[in-house]
Amino acid sequence: MERYITVTIVIELLCFVVSVYFLSRDKSPIWKSAIVFLLITVIVEILGRHYNITNQFKKNSQIYNLLTIPECMFISGMFYMCLREYKVSGWLMIAGLALVFGFYLSEIARHGIYDYMNTTTTLMSVVFSFYGFLYLFLLIRGDDYVVLKTHTPFWWITGSLIYYFGGLAVGLLFSVLNLKGHLNSRLYTYIYMALNILMYAFWSYSFRCRYHQRKSNN
DSSP states (O other): OGGGOOHHHHHHHHHHHHHHHHHTTOSOHHHHHHHHHHHHHHHHHHHHHHHHHHTSSSOOHHHHHHHHHHHHHHHHHHHHHHHGGGTOOTHHHHHHHHHHHHHHHHHHHHHOSSSOOHHHHHHHHHHHHHHHHHHHHHHHHOOSOOOGGGOHHHHHHHHHHHHHHHHHHHHHHHHHTTOOSHHHHHHHHHHHHHHHHHHHHHHHHHHHHHHHHHHHHO
16 A cells, blocks of 8 residues: 555645645635645546556556646636736636647647647646746736735745746756656656645645635635
8 A cells, every 4th residue: 555655645635635624615616626626636646656556557648648637727717816816818718728728639639648748738837837927927016015925826826836837947957958867767756746745835825825814804
């Protein structure tokens, strides 16, 4: 059983528990959907680990490919919630979703569901990084006083930026430097693990901020 326990699974499970505790009574369907998304993420991660251990398939990419659509929908919905206070049109998120879905279907048509959809996930990271930097730009430019320590959108978006933009930067660095081999592969894995930990830590804190915000408004 211990072979199924990884740092990534543990941190995702902890974030899921935090989301249940802080968001289960939230009135916003989008914020509450974090619980469902994190549950799906944990299940997918465990299945991916299972297939990796048992070698039922040559690759476990198809499991993670199935997570792409729920991930894109959830993250886009959250960015919509965070950006709408700055009157950013929801059509921007719809355009991003359409673009990602288009590339997703294109990759399925080219090589099926069994090969990892690198182009789609890279595009998704670019889109989400753009949303994140747009939010920070509008936050800095805005006239309203914001207490960042308790500002829910700031912490959720910062965590997302760390993961998506950080992943892009790491991937580009490894590609430019042509870093290959077993040692560099392990280094790449550890860096992504660190990005995961940071993202889920920031998300968990944002859930706490959201909870206290909701309590103070009641």
